[in-house]
Amino acid sequence: MPGLITSTANERIKRIRALQMRKERERTGLTFVEGIRSVVEAVQVEAPIDALVVCPKLLKGKTGWDAVALACSREVEVIEVDEPVFRTLSKRDGPQGIAAVLRQRWERLRDVEPGDGSTWVALESAADAGNIGTIVRTCDATGAEGVILLDHTADPFDPVAMRASTGAVFTSRLVRSSFPELREWAQAHGLTMVGTAGDAAEDYRTADYGARTIVLMGSERAGLPEAYQAACDRMVSIPMRGRADSLNLAVATGLVLYEVLHQRERRRPSERT
Amino acid sequence: MPGLITSTANERIKRIRALQMRKERERTGLTFVEGIRSVVEAVQVEAPIDALVVCPKLLKGKTGWDAVALACSREVEVIEVDEPVFRTLSKRDGPQGIAAVLRQRWERLRDVEPGDGSTWVALESAADAGNIGTIVRTCDATGAEGVILLDHTADPFDPVAMRASTGAVFTSRLVRSSFPELREWAQAHGLTMVGTAGDAAEDYRTADYGARTIVLMGSERAGLPEAYQAACDRMVSIPMRGRADSLNLAVATGLVLYEVLHQRERRRPSERT
Numbered sequence: 001m002p003g004l005i006t007s008t009a010n011e012r013i014k015r016i017r018a019l020q021m022r023k024e025r026e027r028t029g030l031t032f033v034e035g036i037r038s039v040v041e042a043v044q045v046e047a048p049i050d051a052l053v054v055c056p057k058l059l060k061g062k063t064g065w066d067a068v069a070l071a072c073s074r075e076v077e078v079i080e081v082d083e084p085v086f087r088t089l090s091k092r093d094g095p096q097g098i099a100a101v102l103r104q105r106w107e108r109l110r111d112v113e114p115g116d117g118s119t120w121v122a123l124e125s126a127a128d129a130g131n132i133g134t135i136v137r138t139c140d141a142t143g144a145e146g147v148i149l150l151d152h153t154a155d156p157f158d159p160v161a162m163r164a165s166t167g168a169v170f171t172s173r174l175v176r177s178s179f180p181e182l183r184e185w186a187q188a189h190g191l192t193m194v195g196t197a198g199d200a201a202e203d204y205r206t207a208d209y210g211a212r213t214i215v216l217m218g219s220e221r222a223g224l225p226e227a228y229q230a231a232c233d234r235m236v237s238i239p240m241r242g243r244a245d246s247l248n249l250a251v252a253t254g255l256v257l258y259e260v261l262h263q264r265e266r267r268r269p270s271e272r273t
Numbered sequence: 274m275p276g277l278i279t280s281t282a283n284e285r286i287k288r289i290r291a292l293q294m295r296k297e298r299e300r301t302g303l304t305f306v307e308g309i310r311s312v313v314e315a316v317q318v319e320a321p322i323d324a325l326v327v328c329p330k331l332l333k334g335k336t337g338w339d340a341v342a343l344a345c346s347r348e349v350e351v352i353e354v355d356e357p358v359f360r361t362l363s364k365r366d367g368p369q370g371i372a373a374v375l376r377q378r379w380e381r382l383r384d385v386e387p388g389d390g391s392t393w394v395a396l397e398s399a400a401d402a403g404n405i406g407t408i409v410r411t412c413d414a415t416g417a418e419g420v421i422l423l424d425h426t427a428d429p430f431d432p433v434a435m436r437a438s439t440g441a442v443f444t445s446r447l448v449r450s451s452f453p454e455l456r457e458w459a460q461a462h463g464l465t466m467v468g469t470a471g472d473a474a475e476d477y478r479t480a481d482y483g484a485r486t487i488v489l490m491g492s493e494r495a496g497l498p499e500a501y502q503a504a505c506d507r508m509v510s511i512p513m514r515g516r517a518d519s520l521n522l523a524v525a526t527g528l529v530l531y532e533v534l535h536q537r538e539r540r541r542p543s544e545r546t
Contacts (some may be wrong), residue, residue, distance in 0.1 A: 134521045143518075233306055241534065242415070244414050248437070250407075251411055251527035
């Protein structure tokens with residue numbers, strides 16, 4: 001292991017610092033998480049860790065050091081830095097002295113073979129990174145396969161998204177696609193594409209989601225574009241009783257995913273766990 | 274109207290700036306929102322506006338100026354400030370030149386008379402302001418009465434919570450309470466208190482929520498304390514199929530609130546809208 005890095009201008013440190021920008025994350029296929037909780041989650045789920053960054057002076061407590069030991073046993077590189085260097089990498093008021101550089105994992109839609117009972121979420125122009133992370137987390141909880149990101153959807157490897165996912169971005173299947181490609185894939189594999197809109201006639205609780213499903217969600221501000229709605233096999237709405245005319249995107253997605261799960265389990269009671 | 278304020282040390286400006294701190298918000302019973310969207314929402318829902326803060330040089334577009342005009346027609350005070358002063362009030366990279374000082378509205382639990390069909394959410398030590406705002410928004414969407422905040426629950430008048438609520442904090446009923454007081458109130462008014470826990474035997478979709486309901490949610494990290502669970506009329510769980518052992522708090526609350534709404538509507542089809 002090379003010695004303690006004490007220069008904030010160190011080339012490696014500069015490259016890691018640049019991962020705070022989406023552009024650099026996309027160029028390198030890497031991302032950066034900090035904090036004991038996030039790093040422990042990444043180690044626990046065996047996320048593809050490129051390197052750990054540790055500041056021995058700042059890192060307190062057994063949990064964090066256990067994660068370092070476990071990563072070392074898996075031959076993960078550990079970069080030791082002094083406190084001033086760590087502070088240039090951290091976005092926190094109270095940095096915890098531990099961070100990780102992780103490799104993003106993406107699949108290509110054309111390589112995905114959806115089986116019976118599989119559910120995918122497709123997000124069109126979802127702007128809020130926290131919502132994306134929460135949706136990935138809910139996919140994991142409901143046994144959905146993964147998330148397909150369309151158009152100008154925010155980055156699931158944004159630090160805010162990763163935190164909201166509580167580690168699920170590292171175990172979930174993530175795909176970037178265009179809508180025409182998604183539609184073609186859905187048709188080729190017999191997936192039912194179910195979109196949501198406030199004015200759709202069918203209630204999300206009575207709709208038939210089919211054996212293989214894409215749940216297609218529009219942005220909170222603009223909803224699903226007309227052309228996307230027209231291309232869906234069915235459109236469903238979530239009833240609303242108050243002044244508000246929309247729900248938070250992650251809440252709305254959670255409602256639909258749980259309805260799909262519920263219908264699947266009702267149909268196949270023998271497979272209930 | 275007094276003239277343009279150009280001093281960042283102006284007493285009024287200093288007091289407004291202090292509203293960024295929870296302590297000062299609690300001391301004064303006021304809060305501060307900024308940005309065209311948030312101020313327009315506040316004006317539209319007739320939130321109790323103490324004053325608008327406007328920087329004419331920064332405020333662009335008809336929507337924002339229409340909100341100023343509407344507030345003026347309601348005799349709301351408008352404080353004009355120059356750009357350097359507005360920037361000391363703003364937490365944004367690109368301040369939009371409009372903000373509002375609003376009065377918090379709270380009710381006392383002992384003054385609340387719950388009727389049949391009414392649903393309240395009680396949050397125990399919910400830490401994330403964004404989740405609180407999202408839950409208030411979902412309460413509005415499902416026709417739930419409001420939110421009761423217990424113990425160390427975050428501030429619904431935190432800027433992050435207000436933004437996540439998309440204005441619903443200004444129209445919703447909010448109550449601060451202790452658990453013993455909540456329990457006594459529930460018993461006195463015949464409310465069914467339904468708590469959630471990952472290991473509860475009863476599925477949230479098959480549980481009976483009664484005619485008047487409190488949905489009691491614990492924190493994401495620790496869940497509901499044992500003593501609170503023991504005091505509930507019933508405990509329900511939300512099934513989970515993945516690696517994750519918990520859902521985002523706002524997603525979980527949304528699932529239960531929609532189940533309560535669904536049961537109420539099924540029972541009283543004549544009242545469906």
